[in-house]
Amino acid sequence: MVNCCGLVTVKNEPVPLKSIAVEVSVQGHVATVSSTLQYENQEQSPLEAIFVFPLPGEAAVCRFSAKIGQTEVVAEVQEKQKAQEQYDDALSSGQQAFLLEESDESPDVFKLSVGSLPPGEKASVSLDYVTELAVQADDGLRLCLPAVLNPRYQPQGSDSGSGGSAQVSSVPAGSVPYSLSLSAHVSSPHPISRVESNCPLDPLNYLNTEKTQATVSLAAGHQFDRDVELLLYYQDTHQPTAIVEAAQASAKPGSLMGDPVVMLSLYPEFPKDVMSSMTSHGEFLFVVDRSGSMECPMHLGSGSLDRISSARETLLLLLKSLPMGCYFNIIGFGSSYESFFPKSVEYSQKTMDEALQKVKEMRADLGGTEILQPLKHIYSQPCLPDQPRQLFLFTDGEVGNTKEVLDLVKTNAGSHRCFSFGIGEGASTALISGVAKQARGHAQFITGQDRMQPKVMQSLRFALQPAVVDISVKWNVPKEVSVTLLSPPIRVVFQGQRALLYAQLTGESSGDTEGSVTVKYSLAKQPVENQLSFSLKPAEDTGMAVHRLGARTLIQSLEVEEREQDGEKEGAKEKVIELSVQSGVSSAFTAFIAVHKGDGEALQGQLLRRHVPTPMLNLRGCSLTGFSSSVLERDMKLSELDDRADQLVCSASEFVVGTKNFDSPAPTSKPVRDPLLQLISLQKASGSWVLEAALAEVLVKTEEEVSKPKPAQVDQEVWATVLALVWLYGFKMEAQEEWQFLAMKAVSWIQAQKVASVSECVQAGNTLLGCQVQKDTLGL
Incomplete structure (x- = not known):
């Protein structure tokens, strides 16, 4: 990581961004995030502020507006180049303008340009996006608000860096001159067990006795030294669900926004015998x-x-x-x-x-x-x-x-x-x-x-896990209704992992209001079938989040198709622009543009440009050994907008290179102090352990104490392996997820030795180590 590139604020220069306020609305597995950014020009000349910031990779930006004084201007989605030209024209004629665009190289980095802010003027910019919540290993749903932007490394000679590469101004997290507040409203079909975060939270507040609605806020004083992560835990989270969202009243029936859209959340359960093999x-x-x-x-x-x-x-x-x-x-x-x-x-x-x-x-x-x-x-x-x-x-x-x-x-x-x-x-x-x-x-x-x-x-x-093959999805809906899939076909299914599918429902049923979907696949040569029934009656007041996520899914597929065609056919790009404009969802080929048509005068002289610094991790002691000067200059090229502006004065921040030395000799294996890691490092590839001093050390015994209780007819390696297993189950159950495969290998190895006195071994191991682990627990 290199932090000494890009524009940084000159000392004593007022920074135009004052605060960021975030409101999150979670419905089951989907979140709508609304951010409001407050700007103020405290300088003597009109100002342009550039702010580069990250969003979750799956997010669909769906609304952007700006308020100057009492006037609010809602941005519209336009083809990117057209939006950039309109922004430039507005600035040169003295009008205030706002441009929000996705980076050409990475769909999770956005650039916001706040243009021609008069001296003393305040502006408030609001940005909404919708995103799916990722499922974690412990069934928690993860919402991440990236509050930290790491500079991205652009390969040398890469042709992708020439276009809209975002200029990043970085300052250490503690020096960020603006504040962040965040509050979340959570509603779920299932009770909310708890909400956790990597940042301090105010207590969770339940809004009803069923505990299906709650609010929670970030404690004041966020330091910008990390991304803000919320983990939501629901009861019965593995139940498959379907949400049908009503069409947008103003949209034309037959279009994506003019028809209901269904979102399916599937959690296939695999047969136990398959999972054990x-x-x-x-x-x-x-x-x-x-x-x-x-x-x-x-x-x-x-x-x-x-x-x-x-x-x-x-x-x-x-x-x-x-x-x-x-x-x-x-x-x-x-x-x-x-x-x-x-x-x-x-x-x-x-x-x-x-x-x-x-x-x-x-x-x-x-x-x-x-x-x-x-x-x-x-x-x-x-x-x-x-x-x-x-x-x-x-x-x-x-x-x-x-x-x-x-x-x-x-x-x-x-x-x-x-x-x-x-x-x-x-x-x-x-x-x-x-x-x-x-x-x-x-x-x-x-x-x-x-x-x-x-x-x-x-x-x-x-x-x-055995690979799931031949996945098929069959929709059963009344004959007057047709289903158009917005998501790519499901190609992978894991035990305990969710798959989300979006589909557009065209036409209306006169009588039957029920539909169902059947998912079939083959697992370890066994056919498996899961079915889910749902009501075709749309849920009201879902804020069009499902439609927008469906549109984002389709847009992402079409963008990949366009890149594969390398622009040879215009079809995919045209479809993306049409879909993006219709749904109001961001894409690689469109941008949000808002122009405040005030009584501005044509710009005289130069418009000052200020790059709002983005928080970076204050990683003291990070070494840059091995970076060439060309790498240091890497991807911080000016975007097309910067090229059209007057030359910028760039001031590089001081960066203290850490003292770590890559040429220091490799440490020997001795300093592994964690006894679990020490035990793991002693295991053989076959799964067994050898009776040796290093094993005795992990068990906090002498070599003699470990050898003495070994049952007479038992091989030393079998005895050592049983001791290792008893120690793992007796002292390290909290880390079982880490060593379960080692234990499975050890058990298979012991079984292959066809030992007659395994029970005696386990009993002697328990006595030696002061444990009470049952033979069945070990899987023997």
């Missing part, structure tokens, strides 16, 4: 970000590991958890990439030891974040027969060419599943969620005090 096949490719920003801490609290150390611990856990008979490789990437092995190798004691030695030596020393080349390299390698390819991608997500990466993953989606992990604050949701969605995988975000390991092991559990 995890596959032992697969080619597991662990692709790890080794750019300079991975030296930064996971969070700003005390005792935080840096990101690369957390990745090293996670790789240890993954390498120990892989099933015998699979293949694997580890690829580190930055400005260049390095593979541990020339091609994937079979998993064995020898290859595992070799990989673990290299993991210990792994450093964040490969420069910037260029993800495209390592992916191209992986896709150029032929897939192995009967070893389904599973890609695990770890990155802090500071990538500028997101759309290019997503297109590459989509082109190769048939060859693999991708499980992606966004590490630390400010990771690009568009990138992390996008690659998982395109490659039929699953995305996870690791922020604040989160531990990476449980989330990664959940994804490994998904990767080891």
Whole structure:
């Protein structure tokens, strides 16, 4: 990460943004977020303020308005170039104008231009977006308000940086001169159990006795040192639901906004016998970000590991958890990439030891974040027969060419599943969620005090689930009603993971008001069927959130289609513009424009430009070793609007380079202090443990104390493996999600030894360690 680029405010210069107020309305799995930004020009000349900010990658911006004095102007959606020209024309004729546009490279970064604000004038800008809430490993629904914008790394020689690259002004989080307030109103068909956050919250306030409605607020004094994350927990969250939203009264029937739209939320349950038969096949490719920003801490609290150390611990856990008979490789990437092995190798004691030695030596020393080349390299390698390819991608997500990466993953989606992990604050949701969605995988975000390991092991559990194939969705509606799917077909289903589908309902039924949908698929060669009935009578007062999310889903599919055609056919782009204008939802080819037609005079002289600084994480001690000067200048090119303006004066902030040295010798394996990690590091690839001094140390015993109680006829390795299992179940149950696969391997190994006296072993192990673990609990 580099923070010394882009425009920064000159000392003593007043910053035009004063405050941001956010109101969130959550209905089940969908949130509508309304932000109001207050600006004030305290200077002697007319001012243009530029503010670059992130939004969740799945968000659909659907309303934008500006208020100057008592006059409110609601923006309209127009084709992007036309909107930019109208903005420029308005400024040159002395009118106030507001332009909101999506970045050309990444759909989760927006730029807001507040133009020609007279001296002493105040302006209030309001922005609404709708977004789906992502489901977490513990069934919580995650709403993230990105309050931190990390600069994105633009690959050298990339042609995508020339267009609307957003200019970012960055200051340390504590120096952000504007405030943030946030309040949320939550309503759900199921009772709300609790709401949690990584930031201090005021107490949850229930509005009814059923606990299906509640309000909650962010405590005052937010520091802008992290994204604001809300986690919502409902009872019975796995129940499938359908919401039918009424058409917009003013829209033409037959158009998307003029017909009802249905949103289906599906949670397929797999048969238990299938879930217990995890596959032992697969080619597991662990692709790890080794750019300079991975030296930064996971969070700003005390005792935080840096990101690369957390990745090293996670790789240890993954390498120990892989099933015998699979293949694997580890690829580190930055400005260049390095593979541990020339091609994937079979998993064995020898290859595992070799990989673990290299993991210990792994450093964040490969420069910037260029993800495209390592992916191209992986896709150029032929897939192995009967070893389904599973890609695990770890990155802090500071990538500028997101759309290019997503297109590459989509082109190769048939060859693999991708499980992606966004590490630390400010990771690009568009990138992390996008690659998982395109490659039929699953995305996870690791922020604040989160531990990476449980989330990664959940994804490994998904990767080891049998693949769901032949998915079909059949709609049963009255014959007068037709269904047009707005979402791409469902290509992936995991146990306990939600799939959302949007569809437009055209025509009206004279009698029958019931509809149903049947989802069929094949799992481990068994046919499975799930059915959900729903009422065709639309729910009123849903604020058009479902329509807009349906429009956003269709727009995203069409944008990908347009990029695949490389603009050769105008069809997809024209459809996107038409749909975006009709639904009022942002897209890559449109922008929001609002012009306040006051009695302004034509502009005399230069319009002052001020870039409002965006909070960046104050990552003291981050090293920039390995960055070339061309990388430092990376993606901070001026946007097209900047090119049309007079030359800007840029003042670079001071940046203290940390003292960490990449050339320091690799630490030996001795300092692993966490006894759980120590025990894991001692396990053999087969799943067994050896009776040795290092094992005794973890069990806080001497070697003699550990050897003595071993039943006479039992092999030393079996005894050591039983002791390790008893210790895990006796002392580390809270971390079971992390070690469950190691334990499964150990149990399989013991069973293969055909030991007669397992009960005696478990009993002797309990006595030695002071535990009461039952043989059945161990799975023996």
